[in-house]
Amino acid sequence: MKLLVINGPNLNMLGIREVNIYGRKTYSDLEDFIRAAFAEAGAEGEIFQSNHEGEIVEKIQQAYKVFDGIIINPAAYTHTSVAILDALKAVGIPTAEVHLSDVDSREEFRRFSYVSLAAELTVKGEGFEGYRKAVLWMKERLTNAER
Numbered sequence: 001m002k003l004l005v006i007n008g009p010n011l012n013m014l015g016i017r018e019v020n021i022y023g024r025k026t027y028s029d030l031e032d033f034i035r036a037a038f039a040e041a042g043a044e045g046e047i048f049q050s051n052h053e054g055e056i057v058e059k060i061q062q063a064y065k066v067f068d069g070i071i072i073n074p075a076a077y078t079h080t081s082v083a084i085l086d087a088l089k090a091v092g093i094p095t096a097e098v099h100l101s102d103v104d105s106r107e108e109f110r111r112f113s114y115v116s117l118a119a120e121l122t123v124k125g126e127g128f129e130g131y132r133k134a135v136l137w138m139k140e141r142l143t144n145a146e147r
C-alpha cells in the first residue's frame with residue numbers, strides 16, 4: 001500500500017504564526033507524525049508540500065498508477081482550486097481530505113471545499129490526529145477494495 005500525502009500552501013509555516021489556530025508544532029513535527037502513522041498502518045508513504053497550485057496538480061497526475069491512496073490538505077486551494085479537483089478526478093485514486101482546523105467554524109469562505117467533491121473522507125478540526133485518522137481510514141478502504 002503506497003500512500004501520498006500532499007500539503008498545500010503555507011503549511012510549511014506551521015508553528016511560526018497563528019499558533020492559536022494551528023498549534024505550536026512545526027511542519028517538520030507534522031512530517032514525523034505522518035511517518036509514524038504510515039508505520040502504524042504498515043504503509044509505504046511519501047509526503048509532499050508545495051506552495052504552488054500547478055506543482056500540486058502535477059504531483060497528483062504523477063501519482064497515477066504509482067500511489068494507491070492520496071491524503072491531501074490543500075490548504076487555501078481547498079476553497080479555490082477547480083484544477084486540483086479535476087486532477088483528483090482525472091487520476092481516480094481514492095482520496096481523503098484533511099484540515100487541521102475546523103474550517104466550518106471559521107470565516108464563511110472556508111466552508112466550501114472543491115476537494116470535498118472528489119474526497120471520500122474529510123477530517124476537520126482534529127489537528128495532526130486528522131492525518132493519522134485519514135491514513136488508518138485509507139488502510140481499511142484499500143484493504144476492503146482488495147477483497
Ligand code: CA2
Binds near residue numbers: 009077
Ligand atoms: O485547517 C487547515 O488545515 C487549512 O487547510 C489550513 C489552511 C487554510 O487556508 C484552510 O482554510 C484550512 C492554511 C494553512 C496555512 O497555515 C499557516 C501556518 C502558519 C501560519 C500561517 C498559516
